[in-house]
Amino acid sequence: xxxxxxxxxxxxxxxxxxxxxxxxxxxxxxxxxxxxxxxxxxxxxxxxxxxxxxxxxxxxxxxxxxxxxxxxxxxxxxxxxxxxxxxxxxxxxxxxxxxxxxxxxxxxxxxxxxxxxxxxxxxxxxxxxxxxxxxxxxxxxxxxxxxxxxxxxxxxxxxxxxxxxxxxxxxxxxxxxxxxxxxxxxxxxxxxxxxxxxxxxxxxx
DNA sequence: CGGTCGATGATT
DNA sequence: ATCATCGACCGC
Numbered sequence: 329x330x331x332x333x334x335x336x337x338x339x340x341x342x343x344x345x346x347x348x349x350x351x352x353x354x355x356x357x358x359x360x361x362x363x364x365x366x367x368x369x370x371x372x373x374x375x376x377x378x379x380x381x382x383x384x385x386x387x388x389x390x391x392x393x394x395x396x397x398x399x400x401x402x403x404x405x406x407x408x409x410x411x412x413x414x415x416x417x418x419x420x421x422x423x424x425x426x427x428x429x430x431x432x433x434x435x436x437x438x439x440x441x442x443x444x445x446x447x448x449x450x451x452x453x454x455x456x457x458x459x460x461x462x463x464x465x466x467x468x469x470x471x472x473x474x475x476x477x478x479x480x481x482x483x484x485x486x487x488x489x490x491x492x493x494x495x496x497x498x499x500x501x502x503x504x505x506x507x508x509x510x511x512x513x514x515x516x517x518x519x520x521x522x523x524x525x526x527x528x529x530x531x532x533x
Numbered sequence: 534c535g536g537t538c539g540a541t542g543a544t545t
Numbered sequence: 546a547t548c549a550t551c552g553a554c555c556g557c
Contacts, residue, residue, distance in 0.1 A: 381553070390553070400540060418538030420554055437553060455554050497553055 340480040345473055348408035352427040352434040356382040357511045359425070359436060361484045363444065366461050366477050373461050375441030375451055376482070379512040379519045381495045383424070385433040390501035393433030403469040405433045411470045411477060413463060420455030423463045425472055425479070439496070439510075442518040453520040485513050496520070 340363060348355060359377050366373045383391035383404075392401050392414070404412040404426055412424040412435050424435035441451040441460070451460040458464070463477075470477050492508035499505050512519045 383553075392553075395541080398541070414553085415539060417536080417552065417554055419536080422553060424553085439553085453554070495553070500552085 340482040342473070342478050342480045343409075345407075345409045348425060348427050348472070349429060350408075350427060352382040352384055352436050353509065355425070355427045356380045356436045356509070357490050358484070359438070359479065360490060360511060360513055361482055362479045363482045364438065364441060364461065364479050366463065367475065368462050370462075372445070373447055374444040375447050375457070375461065376444055377438060377440075377479070378442050378516045379440035379452075379510070381437040381439055382509040382511070383435050383437065384509070385428070388501075389504040390495060390498035391433065391435075401433070404435050405431055406469065409472045411463075411467050411472060413458070413465055413468045415465060416455065421458035421464055422454040423458050423461075423467070440512070440518050440520045442516065452518045489514050 343362065347358070357380075359380050362377045364375050364377055383393070385391060386393050386396070388394055391404075393404050397405055400414060401412075403410055404424065406426060407430040408427050410426045412426050413421055416422055422437060424437045426435045428434040437454055438457055439454045441447065441457055443451065443460075447460050449456065449460045451457040467477060472478050491512055491514040493510045493512070494506050494508060495510045
């Protein structure tokens with residue numbers, strides 16, 4: 329078919345399995361600037377990734393895989409390059425790209441997109457991102473090296489444009505809550521929010 | 534700051 | 546099997 333976004337698709341390279349088969353902390357910043365595609369029955373939806381978070385596996389107390397294998401985390405323990413989608417607060421979906429070797433339980437949460445084409449509504453936040461891209465549990469475990477749902481390299485931000493902060497909403501995770509595992513394009517208007525001010529957790533200055 | 538409900542872990 | 550708890554959030 330000849331969608332107006334065919335040119336966008338042709339202009340960049342789909343991320344392959346090897347891209348995802350690396351530590352989440354490396355994949356996360358490399359996803360910034362990439363284009364996310366979802367071919368829906370209503371048409372192709374495209375957004376540019378501007379904010380992500382890395383989840384480093386069972387030892388990472390903020391990661392869902394830190395409490396072992398469950399029905400929900402099966403996909404996150406699965407092979408890289410697949411979607412780990414979950415329902416949060418009974419009303420929103422969040423989507424991760426599974427990373428690392430199978431069994432590592434690592435993934436990168438997609439937190440915000442800049443609209444490119446046919447993106448309905450805002451996507452500056454992981455729940456809104458899935459709403460705008462039409463991602464639901466139906467996409468649980470879906471192969472991201474497919475022609476339904478995928479990401480592609482496009483304009484990587486310069487190293488100086490990448491900022492880090494603690495991850496959002498993981499205050500329960502002890503020292504892991506403070507690690508700079510959120511990556512975003514500095515100053516980009518679609519970034520979800522500034523990190524909440526946080527009291528020092530271990531050694532107050 | 535509270536809605537809203539599935540997943541989880543404890544308990545029967 | 547059921548029960549209580551808790552969110553990788555959003556919008557007010």
